[in-house]
Amino acid sequence: MKIWRELIILILIFGLIWLAFTWRPLSIPGAELKLSKEREKDLAGLIMDDLQAQYEFYDDSIVSQILEPLTSRLLDSLPEPKYEYKFHLIDDSNEINAFATLDGNIYVFSGLIKFVDNPEQLAGILAHEIGHHENGDLVDRLMKELGLSVLAAVLTGGDAVMISEISKLLLSSGFDRKQEREADEFAYELMAKSSINPARLAHFFTKLKTEEKSYPDDLEIIMTHPNSKNRIEGALSYPLPKNFEEREFDLSWEDLIEDL
Template sequence: MPTWGAEWMATLVDERTKRTRQTMVSPTVDGLDVRTEEGEWRQWPWARVTQGVGSKSEVELRCDGESVRVADWTMIDSIHRIAPVTRGRLKSQAGKKLGQIAGLYVGAAVVGVAAAWLAIGWAGAWAVAAAPRSWEKKIGEAAIGQFAPSEKVCGDRDVYLAMQTVAGRLRATVPAEAGAFDIRVVDDPLVNAVTLPGGYIVVYRGLLRASDTPEELAGVLAHEMQHAVQRHSMKALGREAALWSVVAWVTGGADVGVGQLAGELAGLKMQREDELAADAGALEMLLAAQIDAGGFESFFEKLGRQEGSVPWLGQAVSTHPESQERLRRIRRWREARDYAAKPLLDGERWREVRVRCR
């Protein structure tokens, strides 16, 4: 995430009346800028900002009888970078959990691997933060062949180059350790993309074809990349108590077949909060990459209109009531921003390339 111009969607709560409003918050050197959708603006000086308990998925900051909740813990890291004075006072999730995670590992070393599995079962999603990225990579690596068999991977060079251009601009906006992506285009008419642990992203050709502009594809891709950056499939594995069996397999202690592993991953359900966090992260990513976020918005609108005729993703997007809220959030964010977007690819060229795979 960039250290400049970072902004998050937030819920502003008046602690006295409990009234809630949608706002945008953005950290500056001096304080947190809070802007409501009615256009009110105020700055909370860091000296008066305190951190509330929040939740696993939401950061809570308070000041002068108000609080904001943001569904993205990476905001704290950005605040630390922009305003170093807050370091030590505002805790990132990693900082808050470090003690517990260290305990988990020491426990594991002492009483053995079986206990570690149990601990992972108990600690649920927290254990995910403790699971090394190398495990995640191994899980994705093992399953990718099931989702993108080599004979079905689209080998068109122009498609590859176009994907490199779009993904490259987005990838450059996240830290290297979180941003190792392996993106494969599969010859399948599904309008969908799937993110596996370890940064493996499968884009079905139906998604390319449904993207009228490269910016539309970039929006969906940024959302998927954020699922990877924020490790949502690992969280989902933890939630569904499937993590232990996958970890058992990764650490060599159990015989879980690749098909079974892929089945687990394919069946994972993202939580609404994860979808919102991926949307929010995607918008920040698009901003940092100077890619017009209007494509993200128009793709959502299009899927809503084509209810029933678009397989899987369209259905998922249009039938859930929260998809309307997601669209509204994206639109509000986009309208609140004014940034110079640089074109991704020539439009004519894109229209030719997007139908190449078949």
């Protein structure tokens, strides 16, 4: 009788577990939580509002003249983009930077445009930022740093302080080295498909290194970003197709950016 009683108890326990899983599936932290496309779009809009309150933006006509020739070629070489990409130009000559936020938004500082030697270098940087989007790095980073519940609360309450902190988080160089390396590799491949030599990025990294705009090589172990030396080597060693021919942008670059 004791054996039968224990058996019945075990059956009841397993039955209850089965019911629990049927009515409320197991939730492993980070495994099932996702930011929906609608919420990502809403959050991207809040971030844009925050950035527009902090910076001056160039109007769309300037963006079209300077960025569209580059971005259109890159996106034409991307057969099934995950986003409808939107590029924005910020008026800040002191900031040599570009960054991605959410929902296909990519922001470029005028300081970066003035710093690059040619449009091909800038195209490579934009390809890198597109890579972060296509690889899902932006959403992944926010989920790891803040979690879905915090992001949902921000969207519900519109907390200006939290939105500003999210903007700062995305603006900073906080991707891990694996994500940065993968974004670089994505950029090299997209550049090659777009008839732009990935060596152009090596030239940009060399200029950064020469002008001491990047970290010293021996500090890579404490950095998330790969150091300039490794990035230069990666860009120069990318295997190009045998029939590859670079097609330079037909732009008067110096004249085009003179008034920035």
